[in-house]
Every structure is written in structure tokens, then in C-alpha cells.
Amino acid sequence: MSKIRVAVVGCGSISKHRHIPEYVNNENVELVAFVDPVIERAQHYAEAHGGKAFADYKTMLAEVKPDAVSVCTPNYLHAEVSIAAANAGAHVLVEKPMAVTDEEAAVMIEAAQKNGVKLMVGHNQRFFPPHVKAKQILESGVLGKVLTFRTSFGHPGPDAWSIDGAASWFFRKPEAIMGAMGDLGVHKSDLIRWLLQDEVAEVAGFVGTLHKEGTEVDDNASVLLRMKSGAMGTLVASWTYYKGEDNSTILWCENGVMKIGTDENDQVIVELRNGTVEKHKVGAISTNEKQLSSGVIDAFISSIVNDTPVPIPGEEGRKSLQVIISAFESQASGQFIRMA
Template sequence: MSKIRVAVVGCGSISKFRHVPEYAANDNVELIAFVDPIIERAENMAVIHGGKAFATHLEMLAEMKPDAVSVCTPNNVHASISIDVANAGAHVLVEKPMAVTDEEAAAMIEAANKNSVKLMVGHNQRFMPPHVKAREILASGKLGKVLTFRTTFGHPGPESWSIDGRESWFFRKEEAIMGAMGDLGVHKSDLIRYLLADEVEEVAAFIGTVDKKDTDVDDNSSCLVRMKSGAIGTLVASWTYYKGEDNSTVLWCENGVMKIGTHPDDQVIVELRNGSIEKHKVGAIATNDKQEVSGVVDEFINSILENRTPAACGEEGRKSLNVILSMFESQATGRFVKPNN
């Protein structure tokens, strides 16, 4: 069959390290366009991968009809660009957080449904081999019910990751809207929902700017989470883990404990109350320093080829977004908040 013709909107680090290489490695994809307001970035990608460079997504859509589009832009325009793309009849893969309000997320889902296109959110944590293995172990029932948990995502901040370093949009509130919570916290709200196959019932949060200078976006959050099942735990997102990244999750269950991403070689460790220990070497969780294939692009392309709803679809992205929006509401009001799920 003919290849899926893909355009990439936004040519920063997430495109450079994840989306574009993964599309280029997929035999079912032809990259046809790159879009960035700094046109040289789009042109550089077009030189390497073929296709044409554009300064805006509207120019690209006026000239071309891609089958699918990755939206890898600042958070504040995820929704508007995704809706334009869906209305042009193309499938949408949008980076997380999918939007900055629930109303935007709902409008994106409506546009995708109206135009009969796929909408997927780049929640790569649910595709990481240690997390897939952990969910499988939980589903087996050997650990019993999850009682408490902690899930953490912290690194030194976007300075070393973003293509623009300290001048990145990540630090400009009008474009980012949210900081570490939108960058990292939403990954963990999605992960805990995925691992436990459960929804978040209620949250409380401290969110603030603890150490980053000259920015209004949050660099740290510590949040309490209660699931519908009754499990309680903590969710932490930080841009000030200056000594190095932590992307780990620990689940304390009726029959033992499961540690995910706490050991460099044994990515999933199960310690049962009867004294037995299982260690699973299943492949690493991707980090900014060590890129791994995310699984997101392949899932997106396969969902198109197989004409099925992608994992991390728009509805899933909306639920994970609502968890962190509720955390911001808790910080603002000093109250426990129930997500609008």
C-alpha cells in the first residue's frame, strides 16, 4: 500500500530526538513537510529527510494534503493547530499536555470525531517496556491490590533539553502556560491511570516556582492522589533535580512491592511478602540524556493502518490533563479537588 504522508509542525528537540527519527525509521511513512516559524530549522530537516519547509502550518495545509501531522509546538497552540489539522482531514499526533484547558481538549476530540480522523497524545510512558511489564504483573494479580504508591519525574530542567536552552518557550508563561507539571507531571498522571487501570478520584497539591529565576512557570510540585479504587499516593514533578533524572514509580501492594525504574539494570523489581524476589530486565525508560524509541509514532501509524483507536487517544489525554488541571486548582484554592473525569 502507499505510504502515510506525514508533516511535522514544530522542529524543536522533541521533533529532532523523537518524532522525526521515529517516522524516518518507519517503512510505512513518507515525511513530506516540516513547519517552524524559525524557517531554517524546518529547512534543515527537509534537507536531511526530504519534503518541503514552511513557516506556518496554515501555509503547509494550503499547499499540501498530509495524511497525518505531528504537533510539536509550545503548549498554548497545541489545540488550535490540532483542530486546523483535523479540519483539513489529517490524523493528529499532538505532544503532551494535549491542551491547556479541558474546553480545548474537548474541542480537539470533537474536531477529530467530526472529521473521522485519529487523535493521539504523545504519552510515551505507557509504551515504555518497564511500564508495559509492570501493568502486566499487576494485571496477573500476584501482587494483589495496589494500596499506596509514589511516582516521580524530575530532571534539571529544559535548559539542557530544549533547542533554545534557557531562552526556551518552556520558561515563558504565555506560551507554556504550565511548567514542570505540563512537561513532566502530566506524564505521571497518565502513567498512574495506565498502570492501575483506574481513574483519579481526588487530588491536593503544592505547585510553585522554587528555584528557577526570571520565570513565572512552576518548577516543582508535590501532589497527593486518591484513586477510585481507594489507593493513595504521591505524584512529584520537578525541574530542579540538578544531580540527575528520576523517573521512578514504586507500588506497595497487598502481597509485596513493585519498583519500576529504581535500578539501572533491573528495570522492574517485584519483592513479595513471602521473601521471593523477581528482577526483570526489559529495556530502559527513555531519558533526555539517553533516547530510546518511544513507541508513540509506531502506535500512531499502526492505528491509522489498522483503522483503530490509538492507545493514548484524545479521551485518554483529556483525562490525564484534567488530573493536573485539578492539581493547579488545588494549589490556587488550598482545597482537595475532584478531576472532571
């Protein structure tokens, strides 16, 4: 079987740490193009892995005609590049948030359907071993119904992570549109929907800029969520966890509590009301300091090779994005926002 010819658009940190090395490690992939307005970055990867370097994605799509494209650009370009790739007949893997408006997300989904290509959103939290194990435990019924929860994602911010440091596009509102919520919060809205197999019914949010100087994008958010099941909880996203990255989730249920990512040795801990305690060592959650395989690339390529549905389609990315957008609406209006 011929290999899947993949182009990577955007050669920043997420490409450097996740997309490119994971494509390189996938035997079904041939990397054929790298695109970045800073052409030297694209040239670096083309020299290392083969393929051609481009400064412009439209030229690349016309010239290379890739089978699949990873969209790793600043947020405001996610929709534009994804739609162009789909219209060029390429399958699309887009980083989160998949778009910056619900309207953009809808057009992306439509473009993929119209062109008969796959659209997957890179919500890697669904693949982390602790989250996979937690979902299995929830589905077993041992904990009963989830009543309340808190899910959190905080780290020191893009100035510590992005390839451009403090000069990163993450801090420029016209390019990022949203800050910690688009970077981290959308991961957790996706995770809680997936873990609970439930949709968000109502949102109230405090979203603001507390400490990152010289930026208009949010660096912190604390959000209340009420699920359709009635479960209530909090979602926290922060770029100011300067000491101690947090990517943990706790679920308080009828029959006990499940702690996910709160202990580095036992990544999933179940404490039942009957006194039973189960500790599961299932593998760590990836951090900025310790990059682990995301599982996203392999799942995307597998769905193309086997012509099966992608595990995180555009429709899922859109629902997770809607939660974040509703939090911004709540902050702006001072009102609870009811989800459709």
C-alpha cells in the same frame, strides 16, 4: 500500499530526538513537510529528509494536504494546530499536555470525531518496556490490590533539554501556560491511571516556582492523589533534579512491593511478603541523555495503516490533563479538588 504522508509542526527537541527520526525509521511514512517559525529549522529537516519547509502551519495544510500531522509546538498552540489539522482531514498526533485547558481538549476530541480522523496523545510512558512489564505483573494478580504509590519525574529542566536552552518557550508563561507539571507531571498522571486501570478521584497539590529564575511557570510540584479504588499516593514533577534524573514509580500492594525504574540494571523489581524477590531486565526507560525509541510514532502509524483505534486517544489525554489542572486549582484555592 501508498505511504502515509506526514507533516511535522514544530522542529524543536522533541521532533529532533523522537518524532522525526522515528518517522524516518518507519517504512510506511513519507515526510512531506516541516513547519517552524524559525524557518531555518524546518529547512534543515526538509533538506535532510525531503519535503517542503514552511514557517506557517496554515499555509502548509492548504498546500501540502498531509495524511497525518505531528503537533510538536509550544503548549498554547497544541489545540489550535490539532483542530486545524483535523479540519483539514489529517490524523493528529499531539505532544503532551494535549491542551492547556479541559475545554480545549474537548474541542480537539470533537474536531477529530467530526472529521473522521484519529487523534492520539504522545504519552510515551505507556510504551516504555518497564511500564509494560509492570502492568502485566499487576494484571496477573500476584501483588494483589495496589494500596499506596509514589510516581516521580524529575530532571534538570528545559534549559538542559530544549533546543533554545534557557531562552526556551518552556519558561515563557504565555506560551507554556504550565511548567514542570505540563512537561513531566502529566506523564505521571497518565502513567498511574493506566498502570492501575483506575481514575483519580481527589487531588491536592503544592505547585510552585522554587529555583528557575526569570520564569512564572512552575518548576516543582508535589501532589497527593486518591484514586477511585481508594489507593492513595504522590505524584512529583521537578525541573530542579540537577543531579540524578528520576523517572521511577513504586507501588505498595497487599502482597508486596513493585519498584519500577529504581535500579538501572533490574528495571522492574517485585518483592513479595513471602520473601520471594523477582528481578526483571526488560530494557531501560528513555532519558534526555539516552534517547530510546518511544514507540509512540510506530503505534500512531500502525493505527492509520490498519485503521484501528489509537492506543492513547484524546479522551485519555484529556483525563490525564484534568488531574494536572486540578493540582493547579488545589494550589490556588488551598482546597482538595474532587474530580468529576
